[in-house]
Amino acid sequence: MRDQFYVIGQPIGHSMSPTMHNEWFESNNLSGHYSAKEVGITDLESVIGEFRSTVKGFNVTAPLKVEIMKFLDVIDPLAKNIGAVNTVINQDGLLYGKNTDGIGYCRGLSMVLKNPIEQENILIIGAGGAARAILYSLLHLGVKHISITNRTLENAHELLDGKLFNDVKVISISDAEENLENYSLIIQTTSLGMKPNEDQVPLSLHNLSSKTIVSDLIYSPFKTAFLKEAEKRNAIIQNGLPMFIYQGALAFQEWTGIFPNTIDAYKILETKLGGTKC
Template sequence: MKKLFAVLGDPIGHSMSPIMLNDVLSYYEIDAHYHPFKVSPEDLETAIRGLKAIGISGFNVTIPHKSAILPFLDGVDDLAMSIGAVNTVVNDNGKLIGYNTDGYGFIKGLEPYITSFSDKKVLVIGAGGAARAIYFTMAKMKPLAIDITNRSVERAKELIEACPFESKSKSLSLNEAQAHLNEYDVVIQTTMVGMYPKVSETPINLSYLTSGALVCDIVYNPLETQFLMEARQKGATVQNGVEMFVYQGALAFEKWTGIFPDVKRMRENVLRQLEA
């Protein structure tokens, strides 16, 4: 019988996951279909019960359900539980088990540039859900230091205190981060600042950025934000949000099928959708 995979969200019509993942399902000759379901927050529990009843093989979870879904699952991976959010669910012999591939997806995307974080000082900009997934996952890898800057320093401090993994971290105001930007090897922008249509906005001033730093932005519309353009002009290596999106999808696919897919194929597919 044909397997069913899905993504749940509200809204969901903009999602690029169905085209990307249906393509690799076909490429690996897996008899399955990946379908987007628009599920309103008040219908989430009913939707999960229904998907479990029909024997769905696995699904992704996106905004606004990543945290709300936790009580409706049979089990949650330790990292996902500590993050407090799930983006991937696996049907394990009738039990729905939740995982979070966002942080590992981001880090996998950095592999062409970084093989170890033990000698790297990292700055995370933002203290929301994406920052939490990236910070917790990266803290587990024990970088030399991993600091957080945010408009609300208190939120940055709370995020550091909530992390279950020991790390050398400081919470900084945006002005403090800007003044000490030359200290960081990796700068990760995790907010929606600079996303279409407000493409001229940047989260912090990059005047003191070190040439040769790696600067990442999880935004991928536009493909090069104002923030990344300014970083590139300062001599930094830059990376947009396409890599994180592709790799978190690839890791979900691997959990469902046991196959780590062709990420080059997935990336090209996403870029075609964005260019269209």
């Protein structure tokens, strides 16, 4: 019988994780099978009890990434700092939680970065869970210059949990817009650009430098209004598909010991999304 793996969350029917992971199981001649399972917060405890004896590992998506932590036996230090888990490894009934979102994002950046990531001067737009995962992963990797901006500055300050990081500044949207040309990498983590807000952008790119990399975590639509505007200004752009693929690849490696072919996965999912590489 094949080893069972899942992604759980609510809603979950739109997930492309099964397509990606099952391709990796097949291409690596492994007997695993990956499925999507609709699980809400009220169902989580009973599902985890079942998974302890039936699955080898699973991914966790919204709205369960924080709630899942109370049901795990061991949580990786980076995941603790992020305050969320997206990958669980089952070792003989003991559940180990990790977060591959932020590190997966950083690995995906390798497709467009020209310099080591720790040398970048980075602006993060947004203050939600994705921003938090990326912030703590960047700090983990030794990045020295990070600014965070958000419509509500209080939420941006909350990302730091009251800790003082000499390398992290919280700035207003207007300050970010005014100094945009100073950043070598801009990371857009909000939901602006997704339905029903496809035409909205989080800030003006009027002062954007053509040398800047502009990254948007959204991959559907394949190219957001924010990325289209950055492209008009000759910036290097990247959508959220590499992050999605690399966070999944790191989870797959945790479960199997094999880092899968991310290039083929990109081609498959790019076609499925009807996009062109960006």
